[in-house]
Amino acid sequence: MPENAAAIPPVEETALPPSAETPDGYQVRLDVFEGPLDLLLFLIRKKKIDIHDIPIAAITRDYLGYLERKTEINLDREAEFLFIAALLIYIKSQMLLPRETDLAEGEDPRRVLVDRLVEYERIKAACSLLREREDVQILQWKRDFIPPLHGESELEPVELSLFDLAESFFLLMKRRAAENTRTIRGRDVSVEVKMKELVGLLQERHMIDFLEYFEAHASLEEALIAFFCILELVKSRVAVAVQDELFRTIRVWLRKDARRTAAHD
Amino acid sequence: MTDLKTLVEALIFVSQEPVTMERLQAVLEGVPAADIQSAVDGLVADTGAAGRGIHVIRVGGGWLFATKPDHDREVRKLLQIERKNRLSSAGLETLAAIAYRQPVTQSEVSAIRGVDSTGALKTLLEKKLIKIVGRKKAPGNPLVYRTSDEFLLYLGLNSLDELPSEEEIAKILEEEKAVDA
Numbered sequence: 327m328p329e330n331a332a333a334i335p336p337v338e339e340t341a342l343p344p345s346a347e348t349p350d351g352y353q354v355r356l357d358v359f360e361g362p363l364d365l366l367l368f369l370i371r372k373k374k375i376d377i378h379d380i381p382i383a384a385i386t387r388d389y390l391g392y393l394e395r396k397t398e399i400n401l402d403r404e405a406e407f408l409f410i411a412a413l414l415i416y417i418k419s420q421m422l423l424p425r426e427t428d429l430a431e432g433e434d435p436r437r438v439l440v441d442r443l444v445e446y447e448r449i450k451a452a453c454s455l456l457r458e459r460e461d462v463q464i465l466q467w468k469r470d471f472i473p474p475l476h477g478e479s480e481l482e483p484v485e486l487s488l489f490d491l492a493e494s495f496f497l498l499m500k501r502r503a504a505e506n507t508r509t510i511r512g513r514d515v516s517v518e519v520k521m522k523e524l525v526g527l528l529q530e531r532h533m534i535d536f537l538e539y540f541e542a543h544a545s546l547e548e549a550l551i552a553f554f555c556i557l558e559l560v561k562s563r564v565a566v567a568v569q570d571e572l573f574r575t576i577r578v579w580l581r582k583d584a585r586r587t588a589a590h591d
Numbered sequence: 592m593t594d595l596k597t598l599v600e601a602l603i604f605v606s607q608e609p610v611t612m613e614r615l616q617a618v619l620e621g622v623p624a625a626d627i628q629s630a631v632d633g634l635v636a637d638t639g640a641a642g643r644g645i646h647v648i649r650v651g652g653g654w655l656f657a658t659k660p661d662h663d664r665e666v667r668k669l670l671q672i673e674r675k676n677r678l679s680s681a682g683l684e685t686l687a688a689i690a691y692r693q694p695v696t697q698s699e700v701s702a703i704r705g706v707d708s709t710g711a712l713k714t715l716l717e718k719k720l721i722k723i724v725g726r727k728k729a730p731g732n733p734l735v736y737r738t739s740d741e742f743l744l745y746l747g748l749n750s751l752d753e754l755p756s757e758e759e760i761a762k763i764l765e766e767e768k769a770v771d772a
Contacts, residue, residue, distance in 0.1 A: 360684055361706035371768070406706050445703060451763040452687045453680070455755040456746060460683070463747040464675050465660035466648065469607050 361403075362410035363446040365392060370443070377443055380436055382421060386414040413439060491536070491560065491567055494576060495553050498540055515548050521555045528565065528580045536567065536576035595622065595630040596637075600647070603634070609653025609744070651743045652750055678718075685711035689721055689736055690754055696733040712736065720745055 359365045369388050370377055393407055420435035434440075527534060536556075543549035556578060559565035569576045602618060603610050615627050631647070631654060638646040638656075648657050658666050667673070678686065688703045689695055701708045715721045722739045726732040743749065755763075 360680060361704055363705035403706075410705060442702075442705070446705065447764065448760050449684060449687050449691065449703060451760045451767070452691065452755050453683050454763060455759060456687055456690075457677075457683060459746045459748070460677060462660070463745060464677060465663040466657040466747075467663070467666050467670075468650075468655055468657045468744065 362407045363443060364450070365389065365407070366410065367443060367447055367450070377447070378440055380440070382414060382418045382436065386411070386418060389414060490569070491553075491557065491576070494536065495540070498537065499546065499549075515551050517551055517554060517558075520548070520551045521558070524552060524555045524559070525564075525580070528578065533577050533579040536578055538575075539578075595619075595626060596633050599627065599630045600634050603647055603654050604656055606655070608740075609651035609655045611653040614653070648747070649749060650747050651740060655744075679711075679714075681706075681708075681711045682714055686715055686720060686738070686742070689715075690738050690742070690751070693737045694724055694727075694735045696727055696729075696735055698733060700736075 359368065366385070366389060369385055370380060373384070373388075375381065375385070390411060393411060417435045417439060527539075540549045540552065543552060556565065556567070559580075560567050560578075563581060565578055565580050567576055567578045598619070599615060602615065612624065612627065615631070616622070616624060619627060635647050635649070635654070637643075643659070644662055645656050645658050647654050650657075663675075667675075684704055685700055685708050688700045688708075692699065692703065697709060697712055700712065712721070716723070718741075719739055720742045721736050723734050724737045725735050727735050738751070743751075748754065
């Protein structure tokens, strides 16, 4: 479920900070609020209301005012805002009901809401303290948090030698020769052109599957040229060929430091 | 005899998680805890001084090497991490709710925030800042969440006791009200 603030379009283009005031009150973008409780807290603070003695009617009016300004509806978020609106109206109705005996201390119908607001307010305050801590810690890199330079690797990848690559290639060619007895006239492909194509592909996809890549070639000649290109790239340390474990597919990607230079070649 | 301080430094260096006093004592059999403590203190002071790019910090209940904050920009450049990955405000709010109310379920967190928190929980799980510790014996047997050891490391805490206290939170709230007034 989308929870990010961007899910709801701005109510008022001009009201970027939540406190921009206009003659008819404050203009607020709902999306700057984390949720309905955040909006309620904002309204309560703005009116300098004691959280333990909320004038429900006035707050409800303000609250609904914000909801009405919205032009588009996002059901996920809407429901959460409407739920609190319903709660506000319910509380008001409870307060209006005539009772035979006065409510005891702690029996205020507003209690359910106040408890939630107080708790939420404390979590929000804790957040600002935790954010300060985060900002300090995030600058100090610990080895535990340093991502591996080559990205995804729960498996221990093995860097392959040229011989491993060649072996795979000949195996593949043998397989191909066995199933393909027709003679196909290949296109004329130069190493230079193929090299460009391959580097482009590596840059675009970041990684290619060795076998898949060769299978995709129509002619033996072209596949052979592609293979030479890969050998060349690995030899000149522009690309890396890696096998996650024995008998698994071989993947080829550009070395990170080579990515930029390769782009210029 | 080897210098205890350099020995401790080596032990902390090779560890990817905070090295606790207990671990140090287990390795350095027979060395009095007080001696280890003063060696660590000396190391923290030495590496904390100017002229070093890394320092030993106390975090997660132990000690760990970390780069100094001044070098953040270049470190990120080396690691090819363009921007600081701060938590989103939804993420942080969810994390705070869990930290203070743990063990909690998804619906409890959502109730505290007034917002469905399924997505935020998932992100926090992926970041390993929270963990599933079981199921609650309640209708639907919902999953129960707690903060992880990584959470402590992430915020530079040694234990959950170091979370901002009631007093600190009350102080923040008063300050905020003073600003509003």
